[in-house]
């Protein structure tokens with residue numbers, strides 16, 4: 230997808246980042262709960278969502294004052310929540326020390342800058358004990374055709390050998406892009422599976438799709 234085409238996504242992004250106010254502090258690393266007969270204690274649901282890493286102080290609160298935008302939940306946080314509600318697990322938000330710009334054009338440019346530099350943005354939160362998890366549901370938005378570089382930092386920070394990583398992604402047209410192959414390169418000793426992939430435009434209505442996918446999915 231071209232930079233020009235992606236610029237048209239700016240409005241949706243503004244809606245998404247406005248969720249910072251709605252959602253601040255609502256979800257962090259939650260306690261694991263077992264649902265649908267799964268072994269939830271072994272499951273980590275790690276997610277990166279754009280609105281979780283932008284500089285909230287740059288958001289103009291008047292943008293969403295009267296619209297439903299104030300209750301829009303960041304896409305990948307929502308997908309992670311659907312997974313948690315269906316199979317259970319420990320939720321973990323991948324967050325960066327650095328705060329990203331709010332405007333889509335600047336954000337997209339920074340995404341490409343990091344991709345081209347193969348950057349590893351420093352993370353501000355860490356999983357206490359990764360060794361307890363056997364399965365990691367990794368949820369991220371397609372950024373510039375692949376994983377955000379902060380997700381690469383996350384994948385290099387821990388030893389995922391012998392674990393199963395289930396990649397799930399939302400996007401505005403590019404699907405998984407090269408993200409699954411890129412995760413495999415970063416985690417050569419893990420089983421990396423394609424999980425849920427869906428449009429970032431209607432995540433609020435996608436819970437049934439996620440539940441259906443989880444019911445059919447073979448680990």
Ligand SMILES: Cc1cc2nc3c(=O)[nH]c(=O)nc-3n(C[C@H](O)[C@H](O)[C@H](O)COP(=O)(O)O)c2cc1C
Nearest residue numbers: 279304305340370371373374399400401402403429
């Ligand atoms: C920096 C940036 C780059 C993006 N690059 C792509 C892309 O290359 N292809 C695509 O289909 N969508 C792209 N998108 C759209 C996101 O994948 C989509 O909006 C996603 O649902 C956002 O989820 P989130 O709100 O949880 O971050 C991009 C979004 C951002 C912010």
